[in-house]
Amino acid sequence: MTLQRKLLLGFSLMVVPALLVGVQAVRTNGLVRGTLESLGERLARSRTYAEVEDAMFNQTQVIWRYLGGDPAARQEFPLTEQVVDYWLDRWAASLPPDELHLAAGVRGIETDIRSVAVRVFKLHDAGQHAAAAVLARQELVERLQPALAEVNREIYRRAREFSVQAAFTQVAAIVDAERRVLWGIIGLALVAGLVASWLIARGVARPLSELQRAMAVVGAGDLDHEIQPRSRDEIGDLARAFARMTEQLRQSHAQLVQSEKLASIGQMAAAVAHGLRNPLASLRAAAQLAQHRVDAPAAREQLGAIVEQVDRLDLRIAHLLTFSRPTPFRPLRESARTLVEGALSGFSDLLRQRHVELTLTFADPLPEIRVDPMRLEQALTEIVSNALDAMPEGGKLHIATRLADGDGGGEGVALELTDTGPGIPAEILPNLCEPFFTTRPEGTGLGLAIAKRYVEEAGGRLAITSTPGRGATVRIWLPMASGEAAAAPARSHA
Ligand SMILES: Nc1ncnc2c1ncn2[C@@H]1O[C@H](COP(=O)(O)OP(=O)(O)O)[C@@H](O)[C@H]1O
Ligand SMILES: [Mg+2]
Structure with a gap:
């Protein structure tokens, strides 16, 4: 995962709770x-019903006024009838279905009031004033007004229960739920904060501090300190x-030291x-001279050994x-075959003697x-002579x-030179090209040190591999002369 993604993931995790708080606030709202809103509706309905009640009271007052002369x-x-109808219709239209029976009750009482009014008016008009007053008292005051009061009690009870109390309970429940959600x-x-911090620390801070430690160690001069880039992000790239x-x-430090x-x-x-x-040359000349002057075969032999x-x-x-x-490096174009053949020309006797x-x-x-060419032949000569030295009892050399x-x-x-000698122990492989090893x-x-130097000054590489007990292979790679088109048979990696 890239650094950018890790940071994005970490910070997104931190933002999630804030988002949730926002969502919860909008939902609660x-x-x-x-x-x-439903409380407002209920209150408006109660106000409408108050108008109905008012209109019905006025209606009964009108009857009493008529009886009063x-x-x-x-x-x-008839006008009061219209007013009552108007408010009753408005009130009934706003009622929920489960309260429609209340409207039916009020309408029933209103119908009764109207029929009582007709009968009372009739008696009064017929001159039976006392009977009309008695009827009005019995029907309106003793029967219909208590019935209306009963219905009103029910209506106001419901208004109380379903508006203010219900709203209170609902708001309390909302607040409760909100508290639980907020705790959550x-x-x-x-x-999320812990996970995000852990992610950022693991993905960013730790690799950075590891890299910083490695830089400090390398900076202090330990160039062999191993740096293991673990992350596959930009910090890993940096490492x-x-x-x-x-x-x-x-x-380059090793080369410099070397x-x-x-x-x-x-x-x-x-x-x-x-x-x-110079002393050796004199010694040799003296030994050769003495060889000619001495007759005793044993002494001649010893002088020969000295030479x-x-x-x-x-x-x-x-x-x-x-x-x-x-000496200065003088590069020329040369074929690898010519070089190998040139280097081998001095070995034909030795190869035969050693049964290689x-x-x-x-x-x-x-x-x-x-x-x-001179130097490369010398390099090949060193390698071939090492191979022969490794196979005193005979063997195979493949070039x-x-x-x-x-x-x-x-x-x-x-170029690969492979012998079937005893091979080279793994622990000394890295030292072979050191001078005097x-x-x-x-x-x-000095043989391999010289060979390696000559190969490398030509821009090439020399590597030695070996399977102990089965032989050694010296592999040399040399760059193609510029302007050469690679005519291409089997190509491989050096
Ligand atoms: N073909 C080989 N098989 C086994 N050992 C080898 C071979 N070539 C080189 N070596 C090892 O590498 C060492 C260094 O080789 P070189 O630098 O030519 O020095 P020298 O031949 O004088 O010992 C040899 O002493 C030998 O141990
Ligand atoms: Mg040698």
Whole structure:
């Protein structure tokens, strides 16, 4: 996961609780508003019913006024009927279905009032004033008004219960639920915050501090400190870049140390070699002269041995001088085959004496390579002589060349020299190319150091692999001479 995504995920987790609080607030607001709206409706209905009650009271007052001797009241009565109808209809229209029976009750009483009014008016008009008053009292005051009061009680009870009390209960429930949800959100915020902090710490802070520690260690000079980039994000990329940089530093540091070592060894070796060569030449000349003058075969043989040992010493000194006096590199275009054949030309006798079977495989065609031919032949000579030294009792030496790409992807030629000697123990493999590293009493330990130097100055690579007990392989890769088109048979990686 990229760093950007990790940060985004961490912060989103932190924002989630705030979002939930917002959602909860909006939801609660909706619920409270609904409750208030239904409360408002109930209150408006109660006000309408108050108008109904008022109109019905006025109606009975009109009857009493007529009985009291106000003839205009008789014309007013139909008007009161219209007013009552108007408010009753409005009130009934606003009632929920379960309260419609209340409207029916009120309507029944109103119908009764109207029929009582007709009968009372009739009696009064017929001159039976006392009877009309009695009827009005019996019907209106004693029967219908108590019935209406009963219905009113029911209506107001319901209004109380279903408006204010219901709203109160609903709001209390909403507040309760909200409190629970808010506690839940607080808990969630705690968990989400912890998870997000953990994610950010794990994904960002930890790799960064690991990298910082590694940088401090490398900065203090420990170039071998291993850097393991674990994350696959931008910090991982940074760690990988740092690891590559450290590796390059390590290599150039090693090269620097090596060349400083070589330079000082070279200076010393050159001085010693020069000092030895002249006395050795005199020694050799003297031994050869004495050989001619002495007759005793045993003494001649010993003098011959002296000459032979002096030659050997001279060869070693020549080795030392080659190594210590770097001459300028003169590259030419050359074919790998010519180089191999040139290097092998001096070995035909030795190969036969040692019973070493030589096989060659040249890929054809192969592009030319850019090398200093003298030096590369010398490098090959060192490697072949090592192989022969490793197989005193005979064996097989196989030399193969083929087209191959280098580490950096450049095209070139690979040369592989494989022997069937005892091989090389893994623990000394890294030291083979160090100057003066040798396991042979006769050795100078300079052969592979020289070979590696010559290969690398031509822009190539030298690597040695071995299966102990079965032999060793020296693999050399050299870059193709520029302008060569890679004619391409089997291509592989060097
Ligand atoms: N083909 C090989 N098989 C086994 N050991 C080898 C081979 N080539 C090199 N070596 C080892 O590498 C060492 C260094 O080789 P080199 O630098 O040529 O020095 P020298 O030949 O003088 O010992 C040898 O002493 C030997 O132990
Ligand atoms: Mg050698």
